[in-house]
Amino acid sequence: MQLLKYIISQTQLPESSVKNTVELLNEDCTIPFISRYRKERTGNLDEVQIGDIVKYKDQFENLEKRKNAILKAIEEQEALNPELKQKIECAEDLTTLEDLYLPYKKSRKTKADKAKSLGLEPLAKIIMSQNANDIESIAFRYVKGNVVAVEDALEGARHIIAEWINERTDVRNRIRYQLERFALISTKVVKAKIDDENAQKFRDYFEWEESLSHIPSHRLLAILRAETEGFIKTKISIDDDKVLAKIEDRMIRYKNDCSEQIQTAIQDAYKRLLLPSLSNEALQNAKTKADESAITVFAKNLKQLLLGSPLGEKRVLAIDPGFRTGCKIVCLDAQGNLKHNETIYPHPPKNDAIGAMKKISTLSEAYQIEAIAIGNGTASRETEALIKKIRFKNDIQVFVVSEAGASIYSASKIARDEFPNYDVTVRGSVSIGRRLQDPLAELVKIDAKSIGVGQYQHDVDQTKLKSELDIVVASCVNAVGVNINTASSSLLSYVSGIGPKLAENIFNYRAEHGVFKSRNDIKKVPRLGEKTFEQGAAFLRIKEATNPLDDSAVHPESYVLVEKMAKELGKNVSDLIGNKTELQKINLQKYCSETVGLPTLQDIIKELEKPGLDIREQAKVFTFNQNIKSIIDLHEGQLLPGIVNNVTNFGAFVDIGIKESGLIHISNLSDSFVSDVNEHVSLHQQVIVKVLEVDIPRKRIQLKLHK
Template identity: 80%
Template sequence: MQILNYIIGHIQLPEKSVKNTLELLNEDCTIPFISRYRKERTGNLDEVQIGEIVKFKEQFEALEKRKKVILKALGEQDVLSPELHQKVESAQDLTSLEDLYLPFKKSRKTKAEKARQNGLEPLAKIIMSQNANDLESIGYRYVKGGVASIDDAFEGARHIIAEWINERTDIRNNIRHQLERYAMISTKVVKTKESEENAQKFQDYFDWEESLSRIPSHRLLAILRAEKEGFIRVKIEIDNERALDKIENRIIRSNNECADQIELAIKDAYKRLLLPSLSNEALQIAKEKADESAISVFAKNLKQLLLGSPLGEQRVLAIDPGFRTGCKVVCLDAQGQLLYNETIYPHPPKNDITGAMKKISSLADAYKTQAIAIGNGTASRETEALIRRIRFKNDIKVFVVSEAGASIYSASKIAREEFPNYDVTVRGAVSIGRRLQDPLAELVKIDAKSIGVGQYQHDVDQTKLQKSLESVVENCVNAVGVNINTASKSLLSYVSGIGPKLAENIFNHRDENGPFSSRKEISKVPRLGNKAFEQGAAFLRIKGAKNPLDDSAVHPESYSVVTKMAKDIGKSINSLIGNPETLKNIDLKKYRTDTIGLPTLKDIMKELEKPGLDIREQAKVFTFNQNIKTINDLREGQLLPGIVNNITNFGCFVDVGIKESGLIHVSNLSDSFVKDVNEHVHLHQQIIVKVLAVDIPRKRIQLKLHK
């Protein structure tokens, strides 16, 4: 089986596009580089389509690796016939491959193996022939050695037959089909744990039944978590009589004593071997689909969060609010460097409101603060109210910033390296301020699973989750581009072709030699070879470079094309940039080559029109309803401003300015059917919501999107 045919069989993409993409991947090209700078070879595939090719490439490689292991094992057992070899080589997926290998697996001692050792396999074959007369007389011949009675003889023979039935691919596939179409998942509470406090969040699933094929991913993951924590028991069921009839119709073709024994063997095989194994497999497949759905939601949320609106290079005063321990205050310059830190105590128990207001006012004046960032955790609303009472000399914008994951960052190795002489509280406040300046640059320092978007991130396949999230971070970083002279090691490590080691080398080279003045200088970084330069250079920006293309997304390999364009119309490169009227006079067809086609030329023109344009929106000031301070202040029918702070398959959660987030269920996002929540809202979107219901004891708020 060829990899190209395998991938094309799974995704609807042109053969040439897949073939060329595979060649580029085998040349160690990255997804961001391929999607942005090799459009001619891929047929203009985007990063999602290339990611799908990568996924199926890895699946194919895993399948081929497993085939080699199985073929070697079968060869060592001396059972590898030409027919079996062909079947193994032709297997299209791991399930059918493992079914082929099942009869030859070296397993623990089974009932069937014990029966064989007692010499009962010939009796099993006689029964399966279904044409023996006087089966009882035949059975007595096998009552010897370890077989004490004729009942034992027939029972042992049935164990062997049950194993044969279990190993039949057609029977396994038939039951798989029934599980896929008709399986029901049901749950029952574990009575001894029903009253436990932690069990109450799962009370909806104490007695539940639903079609396995239709259960939403979030509900399945919740059920499996409840089972893992020991609060419920989960069962997968189908119509047993229907399943048994299907097996009997495939095997029994007589109406004698042999048929009676086979019928008993079928029931044993189904109950003891087939159903437990295949129902677990069905549940695992459902879990994998739920994982995929949850990871997809997580990835979409993370992308929206990373591409959140930056304030840009402005001077920020950041506050990590608190009551007893005070509010940690830091002043940052426009590049996010820490200039000053202090602690104020405006809230109980000290209540130094006057002193705190004076301090904030004087710091804002001294450090020419342009914006204030307040963490959205404990004492956030109280701190925001305090700040809004201060009469600043200049117009200072006030933002409430998500601090999810800030504590993870503040205790991390990265934070210790950045601020070795400051404690975790100062580092956390700095992170809050930098998130306002540039969310992407700051959030890449934190494990994506700790940022606080998505659901059930600890219940899904951790390897797949990590891979998906790293891909999202990489794509976002490269979509925005990176200022090589100000970027952290964490941010640099996600640039196409760079990675952690080269990021450290770039950082150290910058530290020792000063800022980079051109992209050419990047190649002087130790161990940064031609391949890494090719993959990463266009995503690294040089602000104020002599060559203006060094601060653009134009790849260095295309600089000569731009130079020729400028020369042909008698202009300098500088006069082309940001000048749409001049660019209109350029006939792109004149500059096509064997490697550069219209897709790349059009990208170059877009970049020349607005070089280094940030694809992100500018940060906007937002104010919550100041009269709503706790869940007790909410009333049905109220219209409130809110910010979307999490998105799931069943709706989105909204911060309305209190500790508890409200839920807009998918049914309350629109009057029409909602296929994808992300088509109606996006993370950090500022919206108006209507309060539908408030459950104070359970701390649940139901909301509706107000159009």
């Protein structure tokens, strides 16, 4: 099968769109660049559709690579014939391919191999012909050497037949069909671990049974984690008698001595070879689907988190709250640079609340603070209450900011490089403040798995997870755009076509030569060639540049076109910026060409209307119910404000201002059926919830979304 046909069969996208997209990918173009600046060639495909083409292109190439390896291995065994070669070349998936390769795999010596070495293969062929009577007399001829009895000969022949049955694609597919549709996964607790404290979180699965095809992803991943940690044992089962009967009907033609031997061999092949192998395969397939579902949830959450509302370039005082060790304070300028740091002790055991309030007031005035960011960890509520007692001279907004992953960042190489002379507490506080200013710019420095969203992220395929999350981060960074004169190397590395090494080169060039004054200056960065400039320039913004287009998403390749539009209107390019009246006068059809069509021209006009517009909403202040300090303050029926801090397939977790987050189960998101949690709530959404149930011993809170 050809690459294009394979991708089209999987995506149902137009052939021309697939063909042109593959060509662009082969030219090392990135997904953000293709989706934004090559719409005419792709037929206006979006990032998701282009991502699917990338996915199936990789799948096809991996399949072809495996085919070549298998063909070579079989050829080396001198066992490759034209019919087998054609079957391998026509295989459309890895399962079919591996089934074809199964008889030729070099593995440990099997019972069948041993039987063949004893000369029992001819006897096995006689039995499989099902034409012989008095099979014991025939088997007696093979009693010699290490074959000391008729039953030994028959047993050896059955082992050979069992291997043949195991290698039959039709038999394997029949069992796969049964497993795919009717398999049950069941669990039993390991009795020695039943009282283990860590096992209690899995106690719902101590005795469990469910359809493997219908088990939700989060439940399967929980069960597999419990098994990995040694608390339970799992088993995959189907109706063995039904499956055996179907195999026997397929293979046994007559009722005679031979059929009895074949029936015994079928049972042996099924229990010893087929069921263990194929049930593991079925479980792995279910795990793969669960991984994909969990990764999809994680990717959606991460996108919402990265595109969270920024406060913007405001001067921020950030606080990492604590009791015994005090509250670490940092003052940041509008660009996130550290200006001051110290520690206050307003809470027990020192209880210097008055001194702390005076210090915060003084620092706020000295550094002209416009907003305060408080980490949402230990002592967060107490610190927020303290801040709200202070009478500031200016209007200062107070925000509670998620600390998830801040400790990971503060101990990372990136943080050490940024702040070599400060300890982890200062770095963590800086991260909290910068998250308020620009969540995207700060969160890209942290391993996405440490940000605290998603479900079972450490249990899924880590390679697939990293690949998917990298795509999400790159998509978000390029959708927002990057100020090249203030961005960290971490943020720059996700810009289309840049990567870590070039990001470092840009960062170092800026440090040595000062800010970039135009997009053309970017070409002066060492090792940044024309191709990289083409891919990345339009996603890099230059504030207060001579050419206003340098602070827009208009690609440099379209500058001449914009200049032509302006000239024909008798205007300068700067006169068009934000001038909707003049822009509406432009006849776009006039500027269409073989390479530039209406989609690109419409994007240009939209960008000129509001150049560099941030697609994110601005941060809003949120206040929890001040009377709720801990889980013991909750009771059924309460209506509380909260912020969604995690979204899963089974519901959404909500921060209601205490240590424990509450769960809105999917069934409590609406009075009608809910198929997708994301259709009702999103990460960081401010909501009102109703308390349904409070389980203090297990520290669980059940909530309902209040409309």
